[in-house]
Amino acid sequence: MPGGTKAAVSTVSPSYIAQSDPGAPFANQDGLVxxxxxxxxxxxxxxxxxxxxxxxxxxxxxxxxxxxESLLDITT
Known part of the structure; x- marks a missing residue:
């Protein structure tokens, strides 16, 4: 019986984008996270x-x- 849901996993390159957030504690020297x-x-x-x-x-x-179930119910 065909059907179902198919999921695909793929990698994205690059896995991140650089955003400007100079106030973040983990920002680099250019203020990017x-x-x-x-x-x-x-x-x-x-x-x-x-x-x-x-x-x-x-x-x-x-x-x-x-x-x-209803087709196989021969008692009714």
Whole structure:
């Protein structure tokens, strides 16, 4: 039975971007800190899509189970 959600992991180069924050205790001599190179909006959209895909797949399995159960119920 085909279906499911597929996840892919990939590396991003560079894994960080330099941001100016001279007041940070871990800033370098130029006042730059390493900030994550992640697009949080894209990640959230992908998370929501995976969530709804999982819910849809679970409902298909539930409907299959209920249909099979009612077809095999010969006592009614």
């Amino acid at each position: 390493a900030a994550p190179n992640v697009d949080i909006t894209r990640e959230f959209v992908e998370l929501a899509a995976a969530k709804y895909s999982f819910i849809a797949n679970a409902k298909v399995i539930q409907a299959y189970s209920e249909t099979t």
